[in-house]
Amino acid sequence: MLQQQPKIYLDFNSKAPVHSYVKQALFDYLSSDENRELANPSSIHEAGRSARSLDRSARDSVIGSLHLDLKQFSLNWTSSGTEANQWVIRTALVHLLKKKENPIWAVATDVHDSVRSMIPFWEEQGGKVTLIPVDSHGVCDFSSIDSADFISVLWVNNETGVIQSLKPFAHLQNEKPLLHIDAAQSWGKLCPQTEEHLKVFDYITLSGHKRGAPTGIGAVVRKSPLSPWILGHQEGDLRGGTENLLGIVGMKAASEIQFDSTHVEEFRNQLQFQILSLDPRIEVFGKESSRVGHTLFFGCEVWADHAVPYLDLHGFEVSSGSACSSGSVDASPVLLSMGKSPLMARSGIRISLPSDPNDCIFQESEVWVPRFIEAIKGLLGNRVS
Numbered sequence: 001m002l003q004q005q006p007k008i009y010l011d012f013n014s015k016a017p018v019h020s021y022v023k024q025a026l027f028d029y030l031s032s033d034e035n036r037e038l039a040n041p042s043s044i045h046e047a048g049r050s051a052r053s054l055d056r057s058a059r060d061s062v063i064g065s066l067h068l069d070l071k072q073f074s075l076n077w078t079s080s081g082t083e084a085n086q087w088v089i090r091t092a093l094v095h096l097l098k099k100k101e102n103p104i105w106a107v108a109t110d111v112h113d114s115v116r117s118m119i120p121f122w123e124e125q126g127g128k129v130t131l132i133p134v135d136s137h138g139v140c141d142f143s144s145i146d147s148a149d150f151i152s153v154l155w156v157n158n159e160t161g162v163i164q165s166l167k168p169f170a171h172l173q174n175e176k177p178l179l180h181i182d183a184a185q186s187w188g189k190l191c192p193q194t195e196e197h198l199k200v201f202d203y204i205t206l207s208g209h210k211r212g213a214p215t216g217i218g219a220v221v222r223k224s225p226l227s228p229w230i231l232g233h234q235e236g237d238l239r240g241g242t243e244n245l246l247g248i249v250g251m252k253a254a255s256e257i258q259f260d261s262t263h264v265e266e267f268r269n270q271l272q273f274q275i276l277s278l279d280p281r282i283e284v285f286g287k288e289s290s291r292v293g294h295t296l297f298f299g300c301e302v303w304a305d306h307a308v309p310y311l312d313l314h315g316f317e318v319s320s321g322s323a324c325s326s327g328s329v330d331a332s333p334v335l336l337s338m339g340k341s342p343l344m345a346r347s348g349i350r351i352s353l354p355s356d357p358n359d360c361i362f363q364e365s366e367v368w369v370p371r372f373i374e375a376i377k378g379l380l381g382n383r384v385s
């Protein structure tokens, strides 16, 4: 029976719904009668000062959630992870071009589109680009970086969930290249020990809606300067425009949520086992690598532009992991860079779960998992090969 059951949303890496804790914080903020914090943080009256103080405490809370030293790191708000990444890359280019010709940007081949799309821009401005390869398990070989002025790393890959080890950067000292890490998919999803080497990075980029904050807010956490981005006096004269206080309240609340993801990982592993048991030709990408527990990316040789609508029709909202253009799913650059065949690279099905083990998806799993497995079985009948 199609369309009778409630839909099961399994696309948290694309966008996590606003978390109930964040919803409450937003509700409290908007509904308080004597809300002194609704004002413009740039205003100098008392209400403006209250708003400014809320903004400052949110910045500290987000930096604190990364276990970074508030004396060393500061934060600038953006509208998204995309904006944060592109602001950092433009900053690095502007800064480096002042010092030398043809600055080299070493960029991992598995980066998000918001970073990859800046490669032509970097080259047009006279910079050079070196690609850092990933192996067939999705792990980056940072030892291949010969010389670089600026390095961009994706900490947790949005498609495979593979976690890159930051140890290769830990020894870098004063003469190091500028370091940028895209932490959009890792924020709040890794244990503090894993975050130990984060402090070596100059720029850390975040996206609110991946962690249960509303869409429309992101951040650059940094210990190196940013160049001006939008003319105006906000963000220390770097990014004009009245601060998005509602988004900031959401970011603060999101930064306060802590999860123990052990249960989520166990659940993912069981689901993975059931899917792999269906057919030996199914491949789980990045399975042998250290991965975040809420992501499962697999291919079963069925085009993703068929598989994703098929699963949707059967009540499951999943993603292909890679971009869609003109209604068809492009081959995933991440899977291609892992050496997967063009067929596999257009066949990825990504399930991404909530990080919160108390989410109702887990409580209701006895109902939907058997249906999901049946749907995948149905898909296997549509194999290309």
Ligand SMILES: Cc1ncc(COP(=O)(O)O)c(C=O)c1O
Residues within 6 Å of the ligand: 013, 014, 079, 080, 081, 082, 083, 085, 112, 114, 154, 156, 157, 158, 182, 184, 185, 207, 208, 209, 218
């Ligand atoms: C790794 C990574 N970086 C950056 C972004 C962009 O974030 P936003 O959607 O906030 O622009 C995403 C979004 O999917 C992502 O997965």
